[in-house]
Amino acid sequence: MGNKVVCLPRLPRVAVCGGTHGNELSGVYLVRELLKAEKKVMEKEEEEPLSVLMVLSNPRAMQQCRRYVDTDLNRCFTHAKLNGPIPDDAPYEIIRSRELNATLGPKGNPEAVDLVCDLHNTTANMGLCFIAYSDCDWICMHIFRHLQRQMPDVPMRYIHFDVSNKESYSLDSVGKHGFAMEIGPQPHGVVRSNIYTAMKVGVQHMLDWVRIFNSGTIFEGGCVDVFTMIKHIDYPRDSETRNITAAIHPQVQDRDFCLLHPEDPLFQTFSGETLRYKGNEPLYPFFINECAYYEKGIALSLARKRRVMIPAIRVQTEQQQQANKQEFASEEEE
């Protein structure tokens, strides 16, 4: 890459979504707060060159303070689910995912918003994480670096789920760029000031970065440590009842992103026995003891860490942008 500056399209439309999981309260209260602030700005008729769309994704689940009503909304945004036939008695979240796709997408379409930032909480001690489907989306990765610099006291990691755009299932996959901002530890159904504030500050810096980017500033290249998800590990379970028979070992609990070596303690059974990690490669655990993943059969996930070099970037000039649009149009015609 050297000193080459990569020119990328402007980001005129950004969506900030909360309540995709109705009991992850930092995002719910932050989006409500941003909506109030927006109302005040609109009353003053101030001009905002950046269009920021604030979305409460799953109002029914929020109302019941549950993750979801019928099915996990944040698994509904695959190409197949968004475009398949829809029965009359479709789950609420299937219907809602299409509404959101119509508002923010359509997914994979040039009409989609430029960036989706979807706000989440976890019971795991993960600090602030970006979760994205790409390890070469320079926009997401530059935003991540910006937040790292602006919020040095908050532990921050970039998690990469290596899944194609068609198979990507979460709300943030609807935008041209997108990531989940996942912050913990916070129990679901609870809002903690420190976690709420980290999310609020993170969103402010994200929006600031987009404004600075759109204004033409060059962002220097550098490197980002990327945690690529390798596999999930389930709890030990009773073969008959399928109930779990052990909890995360006290030496692993709250140690997200601390390297787990083969034969390290991993679980403690309810009778007191220690079970060890039987993998043959040291990996980084995350989402350790996440509440919502008991039902998904995930006690923790494991990642490999890699340093990724990212290039310097700046926004395309009007001319470049125009040329791109024409190129796109001619591709469409082919």
Next chain:
Amino acid sequence: MGNKVVCLPRLPRVAVCGGTHGNELSGVYLVRELLKAEKKVMEKEEEEPLSVLMVLSNPRAMQQCRRYVDTDLNRCFTHAKLNGPIPDDAPYEIIRSRELNATLGPKGNPEAVDLVCDLHNTTANMGLCFIAYSDCDWICMHIFRHLQRQMPDVPMRYIHFDVSNKESYSLDSVGKHGFAMEIGPQPHGVVRSNIYTAMKVGVQHMLDWVRIFNSGTIFEGGCVDVFTMIKHIDYPRDSETRNITAAIHPQVQDRDFCLLHPEDPLFQTFSGETLRYKGNEPLYPFFINECAYYEKGIALSLARKRRVMIPAIRVQTEQQQQANKQEFASEEEE
């Protein structure tokens, strides 16, 4: 009280209950584990002079990993609710509370089990708490002192809800003696090894104490710090939507049982403002930011601390017990 030893009836039947709230998982998994252990003991036909009844209180809520299905089971054990007319479409927990009252009670009746220990978790940083309706139940208070001595590393408090036996609403009120063992912090729907282990060890020491008491050992008198609940404080709320507009202040979060003074920070609004405690007396906060109490309108509870002297106790002799029974019978006849 001086050196007088108070003689109290034997405690031949103890109930240990978990899953009264279906998403408080330490108690759910501990009772399941105790049931397994009991099965093994029974297979060996070993003799246990103490009858320990293990109860999973709300199996339907457990199955859904929710606090309750229709209504909070742990508010259903008032005299009025247990004895009023019951409609055909009664909430599940109303029906279940009568089943439990039949098994463990009837409440207020000589047939009731001698001691109910009901296991709970909280998202608040409360350590291990006994919650009881009495500040002069020497059995509960001696058990508390025993656990304090046996588990010096676990922060432990005795909370007193000053409510009459008729108005007492929780499952533990069904026994002749009873208390809730409340341990946190643990998110609902999650089991953490450290919290599970503290509960397991606490229950073992409780049962040990009962066996030692029944065997005739004298327990010395002493003192217990009792936190008597004075009032609840709700979150600040929007007057129209009733949504909360602030979270617990970071200086108060996780500081359960640290004295709160008038004008101390109490809440932080979602726009960043600090709201202060407007009471006119320093009090001890507890259940700070408990997940399940958002819907009950409780952000935290406040207690006054008092040192209570408890007498030396021992179990009644056979003769005393016989005399008591006759006395009770003649009272019944009157």
